[in-house]
Amino acid sequence: xxxxxSMDRRSFLVSAAAGGLxxxxxxxxxxxxxxGAVREINAWVVVHPDxxxxxxxxxxxxxxxxxxxxxxxxxxxxxxxWSKVSTEFPTPGQNVARNRVWRNFSTxxxxxxxxxxxxxxxxxxxxxxxxxxxxxKRWNVPAGECTAANSVIRHAPSGRTLAYxxxxxxxxxxxxxxxxxxxxxxxxxxxxKGVKRLDTAEKLNGxxxxxxxxxxxxxxxATIRQxxxxxxxxxxxxxxxxxxxxxxxxxxxVDGNAVxxxxxSYWQAHKAIEALPVDWDLGPGAKTSSATxxxxxxxxxxxxxxxxxxxxxxAKTALAGAAKTVEAVYSYPYQNHAPMEPMNATAxxxxxxxxxxxxxxxxxxxxxxxxxAAELPVAKCxxxxxxxxxxxxxxxxxxYVRQAVxxxxxxxxxxxxxxxxxxxxxxxxxFHPVTQCKLxxxxxxxxxxxxxxxxxxxxxxxxxxxxxxxxxxxxxVVFQGLNAGxxxxxxxxxxxxxxxxxxxxNPHVLAGFWRGVNLNHNAIYVECFMDELxxxxxxxxxxxxxxxLKPKHRAVLEAAAAGAGYGKxxxxxxxxxxxxxxFGSYVAACAEVSVTGGKLKIHRIVAATxxxxxxxxxxxxxxxxxxxxxGLSAALHGECTVKDGxxxxxxxxxxxxLRMDEMPKVETILVPSGGFWGGVGEPTIGVxxxxxxxxxxxxTGKRIRSLPVSKHDLxxx
Amino acid sequence: xxxxxxxxxxxxxAVDPETPLLWVLRDALGLTGTKYGCGxxxxxxxxxxxxxxxxxxxxxxxxxxxDGKITTIEGLAANGxxxxxxxxxxxxxxxxxxxxxxxxxxxxxxxxAEKPNPTDDDIDAAMTNICRxxxxxxxxxxxxxxxxx
Ligand code: FES
Ligand code: FES
Numbered sequence: 001x002x003x004x005x006s007m008d009r010r011s012f013l014v015s016a017a018a019g020g021l022x023x024x025x026x027x028x029x030x031x032x033x034x035x036g037a038v039r040e041i042n043a044w045v046v047v048h049p050d051x052x053x054x055x056x057x058x059x060x061x062x063x064x065x066x067x068x069x070x071x072x073x074x075x076x077x078x079x080x081x082w083s084k085v086s087t088e089f090p091t092p093g094q095n096v097a098r099n100r101v102w103r104n105f106s107t108x109x110x111x112x113x114x115x116x117x118x119x120x121x122x123x124x125x126x127x128x129x130x131x132x133x134x135x136x137k138r139w140n141v142p143a144g145e146c147t148a149a150n151s152v153i154r155h156a157p158s159g160r161t162l163a164y165x166x167x168x169x170x171x172x173x174x175x176x177x178x179x180x181x182x183x184x185x186x187x188x189x190x191x192x193k194g195v196k197r198l199d200t201a202e203k204l205n206g207x208x209x210x211x212x213x214x215x216x217x218x219x220x221x222a223t224i225r226q227x228x229x230x231x232x233x234x235x236x237x238x239x240x241x242x243x244x245x246x247x248x249x250x251x252x253x254v255d256g257n258a259v260x261x262x263x264x265s266y267w268q269a270h271k272a273i274e275a276l277p278v279d280w281d282l283g284p285g286a287k288t289s290s291a292t293x294x295x296x297x298x299x300x301x302x303x304x305x306x307x308x309x310x311x312x313x314x315a316k317t318a319l320a321g322a323a324k325t326v327e328a329v330y331s332y333p334y335q336n337h338a339p340m341e342p343m344n345a346t347a348x349x350x351x352x353x354x355x356x357x358x359x360x361x362x363x364x365x366x367x368x369x370x371x372x373a374a375e376l377p378v379a380k381c382x383x384x385x386x387x388x389x390x391x392x393x394x395x396x397x398x399x400y401v402r403q404a405v406x407x408x409x410x411x412x413x414x415x416x417x418x419x420x421x422x423x424x425x426x427x428x429x430x431f432h433p434v435t436q437c438k439l440x441x442x443x444x445x446x447x448x449x450x451x452x453x454x455x456x457x458x459x460x461x462x463x464x465x466x467x468x469x470x471x472x473x474x475x476x477v478v479f480q481g482l483n484a485g486x487x488x489x490x491x492x493x494x495x496x497x498x499x500x501x502x503x504x505x506n507p508h509v510l511a512g513f514w515r516g517v518n519l520n521h522n523a524i525y526v527e528c529f530m531d532e533l534x535x536x537x538x539x540x541x542x543x544x545x546x547x548x549l550k551p552k553h554r555a556v557l558e559a560a561a562a563g564a565g566y567g568k569x570x571x572x573x574x575x576x577x578x579x580x581x582x583f584g585s586y587v588a589a590c591a592e593v594s595v596t597g598g599k600l601k602i603h604r605i606v607a608a609t610x611x612x613x614x615x616x617x618x619x620x621x622x623x624x625x626x627x628x629x630x631g632l633s634a635a636l637h638g639e640c641t642v643k644d645g646x647x648x649x650x651x652x653x654x655x656x657x658l659r660m661d662e663m664p665k666v667e668t669i670l671v672p673s674g675g676f677w678g679g680v681g682e683p684t685i686g687v688x689x690x691x692x693x694x695x696x697x698x699x700t701g702k703r704i705r706s707l708p709v710s711k712h713d714l715x716x717x
Numbered sequence: 718x719x720x721x722x723x724x725x726x727x728x729x730x731a732v733d734p735e736t737p738l739l740w741v742l743r744d745a746l747g748l749t750g751t752k753y754g755c756g757x758x759x760x761x762x763x764x765x766x767x768x769x770x771x772x773x774x775x776x777x778x779x780x781x782x783x784d785g786k787i788t789t790i791e792g793l794a795a796n797g798x799x800x801x802x803x804x805x806x807x808x809x810x811x812x813x814x815x816x817x818x819x820x821x822x823x824x825x826x827x828x829x830a831e832k833p834n835p836t837d838d839d840i841d842a843a844m845t846n847i848c849r850x851x852x853x854x855x856x857x858x859x860x861x862x863x864x865x866x
Contacts, residue, residue: 063814063850196810203815204803206750206790210816213749221744246733265744266753267736340754340762340816340849389752389816390849422755618810622855626813629851652759652847661841663853 039168041130042176043090043101044074044123047168051151053080055124057087058095058102059112060361061199062339062391063626064681065619066112068197070120072615073113076191077124077183080164081151087198092363093382105363105385108396108513110583110679113615117677118182125180127171134171135162185613185674194618199387211359211386212344216415219346220249222407223269223419225278226258226428229645231508232283233257242272251276252410260407266419285508286645293434293507293642294331300457300503301329301438307504309479313497318451322442326536328529330439330705332521334640334647335432336425336655337514341389343400343420347408349374354381354405359388361395369398373405392630393513394429397465423650430512431640431647433459437525441533449533449548451497454482454525460504461518464511478502480518481582481686482526487676489519489582492553493530493545509642515630516685519582523686524693524707527578531694532703541577541694542566552610553579556588556671559608563669564590572596573603576695578687585678586610589628591664591691595699600714602632602664602692607684609668612676623680625666631688632664633657636709636716662716719779723748724792734780739763741779742789750790750819754847761846764820765789771827771843790819793826802826805863813850820846825860834864 040046046054055074061067071087095102103119128148135153136143139160146155151164185192202208227234237259239251247268254260259278263269300306319325345358347370354374360366363385371381388395404418420428435458442451460475481489482500491498514520534544542561546554557579561567569575572594579588592604607624614620637656641648649655693704696714704712719730723746732745737756742748742765751774754762758776765774766788793800799807802825812818821844828835828843835843840860848856 063812063816065813197812199815200807200810200812203812203818204799204806204822205794206748206819208815209749210752212753213743215747215749265732265740267733267740267744338849340752340760340814340847342753388814390814392849419753422753422757622810622813622852625854626851629853630849633849651757652755653757657847657849658851658853659847660844660853660856663857666854 039172041127041168041171042123043098044120045078045127047131047164049165049168051081051084051163051165053078053085053151053164055085055087056090056102058090058105059116060105060107060363060385060388060391062107062361062388062395064112064623065197065616066107067199068195069113069615069619070116071198072191072195073117073121074124076188077121078128079148079150082190082195084151085198089385091382091384092367095364096367096378106365106396107361107391108393110681110683114584114677114679121182122180125182126176129177129180130171130174131164131167133174134167138162138167138170191615194616197619208387210341210389211346211357212341212389212419214346214357214386214417216346216348219415219417220262220264220411221266221269221417221419222260222262223266223273223421224254224258224260224403224424225273225276226424227280227282228427229282229285229508230510231285233281234259235279235281237279238277242276245272245275248272250411252407254403254406258403260403260418262407262411262416270421282645288508288645289643290641296505296507297331297434297436297457300505301436301455303457303503305503306455306501307474308499308501309476310482310484310491310498310500312484312495315451315453315497315499318497319440319442319453322451323445324443324536325440326533327438327440328532328705329436330525330528331436332434332524333638333707334434334509335514335634335638336429336640336649337392337394338426338652338655338657339388339390339392339394342422342425344418345401345404346415346417347404348415349405349408349412351412352376352380355384356381356401356405357384357386358401358404359386359395360398360401361388361391361393362398366398366401369402370405373402374409392515393517396513397430426650426655427647430465430510432514432520433461433511433518434507435459435521437521439525439529441529443537447537449495452495454500455503456500457503457505459506459511461511461513463504463506475502475504478518481522481580488584490550492550492579492581493548494550495548508645509647516682519580519683519686520631520634520689523578523580524690527580527687527690528693528705531697545577545579549579552586552673553581555673556586556608556610559669559671560588560590560606563608563667564592564604564606566590574695574698576691576693576698578690578694580683580686582683582686583679584676585612585680585683587683587687589684589687589691591695593692593695593699595696595714598713598715600696600709600716602662604665604667605691606667606669607687608671609680609684610671610673611678611680612672612674614670614672617670620670620680621668624668624684627682627684628666628688629658629663631685632662632692635689635692635707636662639708719782721782721787722784723787724789730779732779735778738765738774738777738779738782742774748789748791752816752819754817759847760817761820761824762817764823764846766823766827769827769830771824790823793822800826801863801866802829805859805866809855809859809862811852811855811859813852817846817848821848821856825856825863828860829863835860
């Protein structure tokens, strides 16, 4: 992988080291290269004379493998030699300058491939058509007599061939074809295959430059302390007290709610900010604790008013007339994204230009944030996207980009790298929202499940981060995986009377998109309660679910159950099931656990996924096993608590996550049924917790309805 | 001024002797392959070898290094040849975001130097590094592959 920005930056750094270049705009990562690239066939494809192919990737790479998957899709249609492919990121500024030719840069919601597969393939196909046309023109034969494969164009009647590199310059001059026909998926040779990632080599020897690793000439490093209570303000700080500390250049206020020390190096900035006396106006949030939040949500479970997300039939009447009802209340705590690379961004500001280098999941909103903070037109700003040391939704926000620019503005002409400490990162995330859920299920006299009411009470992510996307005050994202139908996340069970409603209760703590988003708790609520209903009905949980599940939901669940040998567990080992649909894909898991003397061991998880189409099975497998690490970290250990308005967990000692010794063996079964494109980075996280919780019930008879598991007298190591 | 031996080369580090080795490597010497993840010896992203011993460099002040010989991820490959752990990582396509992988690789290289054929339990005990992307399954497979190599 070679980012355009990092390429330029690297050669810049080399020359800077050699000759002490003075710093000026356009040098660190000139922004015009893409637009003027000589061998650009179209926006997506560059072919060099030596046949090297560079594929442009608009979405961010944060480990999820989208970069490789998107390149496979372009290469498939381009009919190029995969061994000659590398990739680069256009900048958001270039996208603006070229009328958004690369469309959406936003990388979240498992949308990287499923949302752009068609136009990136068309880009590859158009480039191939132009290369073939250029060869045909040179040979003076009809293009229809020529074919392309493995970066070579062949004219069968005369036996002549030309390599892509030989005709690239001519192809680049041709008009783009008005329309292209995409290949049938069954004819794929590169896409659909488990090829290796394109970005691995640099991750093995320390040479990959993440945002945190960026070094620019004359660069200073800043670190920040934000008001510990969300919504609070900076009152004052005694900058003079630390101004004389080694390396300290400046102490500055940031946005009225934070203070930053700018120094020669990170450690100097860190020591100074630790010593800096700061006075905060903590604001009303300081009265909040986990207990007050809990009470606020509890009230919502039975509140009169709620937004209705899904209504089929009349659940309330069905439940009132049921022969038997079952009721349970579940809850889900705040979680931190905690990507391994703490938040950071580097900014260089002068009166008429602002450049930012940032690991971001959303280059375009980072650019907008930079321009707004710089108070400059977008055309005078740009963002160079760095590889991300993890994202998980955290880096879709641009708070740290805004801060870096606000700090850099106070030291114009000098690049400033803002580095958050892990402690700042832990305390100032937009957290996985807190919710509770009261579920009531009703059976008729014949034992059929006739009604279900899910009352969700709790926080809305859109209210925190994107209130403009709310619909008449309602947050539709709350109902992920619980929709009456549709292609994104439908409720899996056919129950004649279903009501899902949401009493919105928003504490002062910011809620955000956390890998898997609302599907995480919704899947726990539905799938653990289905287990409860099955037990209440005296029916095996698999058999019970099969009676009500829609076909594709049932198929993945059956695949996971069969793969795990459900019902045939060895003595002392117990199975738990879960299924859900989210991010356009159907997923299911069967967890195999044992509990002995208060010690829980998760031996194995068999997971099945139907994402419609699989672009890279090896990478899907990695996303699935990684999803269990993320989902089980939260389920077993993760909880952010609030005291006096402040998040109490500040590092991995108090916010423990899954490590190697707790990692179950994950077996991935792919059952793509075709005809749709679903995401894979997130949906599986939803089934991680409920499959394990249901297996714990099978093992112990103990129903865990609040997380993390570690609160329930169960050790995992 | 401290003189450090890193990857077989001498470096002068004119920084406060209390500065953690991690920040000496990254900021003073430009060896940014060693990563900052937590700063409190919890995550292992900053793992280097000091005299062959895997060490969390965020918790070692410069003054404590003495004349210990330091190896960082940049110096693991010798004579242009990937270390067998790096090779196994490449073959098994281990990294996702890659940020934790410098530390993972350094920890795995130290484990294999001590135990050429580690069991799963040995791996669990030695590999306490955090990976938020969740590459543990691939890490385990790659360590076994490196042991066979
Ligand atoms: S940064 Fe040293 S162990 Fe985490
Ligand atoms: S590969 Fe991303 S944290 Fe390990």
